Amino acid sequence: MKKYEGLNEAMVKHIAPQPGRRALLPPLSEKAKVALMCRMLFKEGWDEHIAGHITLRLSNGNILTNPWELAWDELTASDIVTLDSEGEILDSDWNVTPALGLHIQLHQQRPDAHVVIHNHAHWSGIWANMQRVPPIYDQTAAHVSGDLPLYNEYEGRFDDVNATTAAIKALGNAKWALLANHGALVVAKDLRQAHLRAITLEWRCKRAYEVEVAGGGTPMPLEESQKVSITDDNGFPFLWEAMARRELRADPSILD
Numbered sequence: 212m213k214k215y216e217g218l219n220e221a222m223v224k225h226i227a228p229q230p231g232r233r234a235l236l237p238p239l240s241e242k243a244k245v246a247l248m249c250r251m252l253f254k255e256g257w258d259e260h261i262a263g264h265i266t267l268r269l270s271n272g273n274i275l276t277n278p279w280e281l282a283w284d285e286l287t288a289s290d291i292v293t294l295d296s297e298g299e300i301l302d303s304d305w306n307v308t309p310a311l312g313l314h315i316q317l318h319q320q321r322p323d324a325h326v327v328i329h330n331h332a333h334w335s336g337i338w339a340n341m342q343r344v345p346p347i348y349d350q351t352a353a354h355v356s357g358d359l360p361l362y363n364e365y366e367g368r369f370d371d372v373n374a375t376t377a378a379i380k381a382l383g384n385a386k387w388a389l390l391a392n393h394g395a396l397v398v399a400k401d402l403r404q405a406h407l408r409a410i411t412l413e414w415r416c417k418r419a420y421e422v423e424v425a426g427g428g429t430p431m432p433l434e435e436s437q438k439v440s441i442t443d444d445n446g447f448p449f450l451w452e453a454m455a456r457r458e459l460r461a462d463p464s465i466l467d
């Protein structure tokens with residue numbers, strides 16, 4: 212019998228969805244995928260009332276985002292707003308928050324960042340408020356490796372161009388950042404990667420908080436956590452689809 216060597220890139224490629232295999236989801240428009248992301252992440256703690264924005268840059272340069280007026284757990288595909296690359300609304304009566312300036316600038320300055328997520332998520336918010344970076348204590352927290360910058364924006368909101376420029380500089384080439392006394396920021400190449408990063412960040416922050424409250428533990432060695440983080444590139448197999456199906460079961464009108 213072949214020795215189990217753990218999850219590796221060849222295995223991820225082998226089991227990835229392919230034509231002819233059972234479909235894990237119905238066909239989804241790009242707007243439906245963004246609506247599903249909002250619903251999925253709301254359940255993962257990215258749920259501060261009507262705060263927060265997810266932006267997805269399309270191949271034509273336009274950007275999809277959630278409207279300002281709606282909470283992430285109520286919107287549907289038709290509520291998703293299309294913006295041009297400068298942030299002007301193209302197709303909706305809904306408003307978008309001026310704080311989207313951060314996303315617009317990030318999309319312009321980070322060609323690799325097709326998805327940007329910001330909200331005041333629960334557990335990452337605790338570490339952002341403590342102005343500390345949570346250690347990685349377990350495998351799920353290790354799904355995404357790399358630096359987790361802590362950015363202390365001091366002053367200025369994200370509708371202020373100087374504040375957004377400073378935040379983007381602090382983010383550098385990182386995948387995510389904690390914004391001191393504010394919230395969290397995740398960037399990614401696509402929705403699948405963004406989802407894994409967003410849920411991994413919350414998981415890591417929750418576990419680290421609980422471990423500390425329980426009296427402390429031993430963080431995973433960096434080398435071990437990096438072995439697990441191979442999932443970061445394409446997302447954990449089948450996870451995005453499973454979480455999307457959970458939302459579709461609960462409310463099929465998401466696709467409307």
Ligand SMILES: [Zn+2]
Nearest residue numbers: 330331393394
């Ligand atoms: Zn914010």
